[in-house]
Amino acid sequence: MKALDLLSYIDDIETYKHYGKVKRVVGLMIESLGPESSIGDVCWIHVNGKRQKRKIQAEVVGFKEENVILMPYSDIQEISPGSLVEATSKPLEVKVGTALIGKVIDSLGNPMDGSILPKGLKSIPTDQNPPNPLKRPPISEEIEVGVRAIDSLLTVGKGQRIGIFAGSGVGKSTLLGMIARNTKADINVIALIGERGREVREFIERDLGPEGLSKSIVIAATSDQPALMRIKGAFTATAIAEYFRDKGLNVMFMMDSVTRVAMAQREVGLAVGEPPATKGYTPSVFAILPRLLERTGTNEKGTITGFYTVLVDGDDMNEPIADTVRGILDGHFVLDRSLANKGQFPAINVLKSISRLMNHLTTDLHKNAAEKVREYLSTYLNSEDLINIGAYKRGASKEIDEAVERYPEIISFLKQKTDEKITMEESIKAIIKLAD
Numbered sequence: 001m002k003a004l005d006l007l008s009y010i011d012d013i014e015t016y017k018h019y020g021k022v023k024r025v026v027g028l029m030i031e032s033l034g035p036e037s038s039i040g041d042v043c044w045i046h047v048n049g050k051r052q053k054r055k056i057q058a059e060v061v062g063f064k065e066e067n068v069i070l071m072p073y074s075d076i077q078e079i080s081p082g083s084l085v086e087a088t089s090k091p092l093e094v095k096v097g098t099a100l101i102g103k104v105i106d107s108l109g110n111p112m113d114g115s116i117l118p119k120g121l122k123s124i125p126t127d128q129n130p131p132n133p134l135k136r137p138p139i140s141e142e143i144e145v146g147v148r149a150i151d152s153l154l155t156v157g158k159g160q161r162i163g164i165f166a167g168s169g170v171g172k173s174t175l176l177g178m179i180a181r182n183t184k185a186d187i188n189v190i191a192l193i194g195e196r197g198r199e200v201r202e203f204i205e206r207d208l209g210p211e212g213l214s215k216s217i218v219i220a221a222t223s224d225q226p227a228l229m230r231i232k233g234a235f236t237a238t239a240i241a242e243y244f245r246d247k248g249l250n251v252m253f254m255m256d257s258v259t260r261v262a263m264a265q266r267e268v269g270l271a272v273g274e275p276p277a278t279k280g281y282t283p284s285v286f287a288i289l290p291r292l293l294e295r296t297g298t299n300e301k302g303t304i305t306g307f308y309t310v311l312v313d314g315d316d317m318n319e320p321i322a323d324t325v326r327g328i329l330d331g332h333f334v335l336d337r338s339l340a341n342k343g344q345f346p347a348i349n350v351l352k353s354i355s356r357l358m359n360h361l362t363t364d365l366h367k368n369a370a371e372k373v374r375e376y377l378s379t380y381l382n383s384e385d386l387i388n389i390g391a392y393k394r395g396a397s398k399e400i401d402e403a404v405e406r407y408p409e410i411i412s413f414l415k416q417k418t419d420e421k422i423t424m425e426e427s428i429k430a431i432i433k434l435a436d
């Protein structure tokens with residue numbers, strides 16, 4: 001470096017750090033006088049721990065008169081009045097690279113098994129703008145997910161985003177695990193947000209298994225973590241998927257569940273004094289969802305196909321989060337408890353589900369076959385009650401007769417064992433045969 005360059009370099013270095021002081025703590029909120037910072041910036045709060053001094057990471061979430069309002073990424077038991085608050089003047093960044101594949105990390109990007117991160121990773125901000133909508137290539141190619149009901153009747157495109165709407169215990173995790181293991185995508189990025197610790201383990205060990213994990217990066221923020229960490233988990237996972245999209249890959253992204261992200265944002269919103277709006281959800285919830293969900297999809301370099309699960313109580317698809325998410329995404333799959341109760345897994349209610357891009361992606365032969373099978377199903381279900389009580393007489397309607405005859409075959413076509421691998425080609429052949 002030349003002497004002059006060095007001088008100007010020294011000029012640019014900030015030789016003092018920005019510090020503030022904790023004034024008060026109310027619940028999860030920390031109010032401090034200074035440091036100079038903006039919303040979303042990460043700060044370090046220096047505290048005297050039981051044995052040693054340590055630093056707690058927190059984020060600027062608001063301002064009150066001249067005070068800065070911070071929320072911590074971890075517990076805050078040791079903070080006291082006067083604790084030093086150090087500004088980093090940067091929003092949250094995580095380290096990412098191919099070395100993360102096969103790992104389970106937390107919202108801040110640290111491996112959950114306590115191991116240290118490999119070298120050579122790149123730091124990226126977790127919050128990014130969605131790709132410019134005008135520069136987004138249209139979705140033109142199908143992606144194999146390896147689930148027969150989806151590849152044949154609800155075909156998904158590379159870069160398409162789908163909501164999976166279901167109650168608890170209907171088979172969301174199992175279905176996501178199947179997709180992760182069977183899909184032809186280059187890599188899976190899976191965000192587990194707001195689940196209990198036990199559920200996260202079950203998903204990784206049972207649903208994903210070693211085979212699925214070996215081509216996945218899992219980001220987990222369990223229900224016991226602070227609300228801000230659960231929100232960050234969703235952002236970190238999305239940023240990691242973006243990193244691999246920018247490398248030109250076709251990424252399979254899953255978020256289970258987006259409802260829990262919304263609930264975490266509601267918690268933060270209420271704490272900083274936002275008014276509750278629809279069903280107690282604050283306005284920021286409805287601002288954050290499109291910002292987050294629009295980040296996946298296609299860009300000029302690669303694609304992120306997204307599956308976002310949404311928790312619905314009973315069959316209430318009009319609950320505010322379900323309604324908002326459905327409006328943003330390009331399709332919704334409904335998992336039905338009544339099908340699960342009958343042992344029909346995956347419990348996808350084909351007639352209530354839609355992939356909005358399917359018709360652009362498939363051949364006429366495939367499309368027509370899918371329509372035919374839907375028709376058989378709907379004809380059967382419309383007359384199911386009559387058939388079951390024996391009120392329907394064979395021969396009364398040719399359509400119903402045909403539907404009744406084909407129904408068992410269709411149901412066994414829709415069923416798929418969790419370890420059953422089916423290529424898209426096989427699924428398409430099978431549905432064409434089924435409709436014939």
Ligand SMILES: Nc1ncnc2c1ncn2[C@@H]1O[C@H](COP(=O)(O)OP(=O)(O)O)[C@@H](O)[C@H]1O
Nearest residue numbers: 168169170171172173174175345346416417418
């Ligand atoms: N494809 C499947 N085949 C057989 N059983 C399934 C299948 N999918 C789900 N199940 C059953 O449903 C239960 C709950 O599934 P899970 O995926 O954990 O639901 P959720 O994530 O929606 O709470 C599983 O323990 C399993 O018994």
Ligand SMILES: [Mg+2]
Nearest residue numbers: 172173174199
């Ligand atoms: Mg689950």
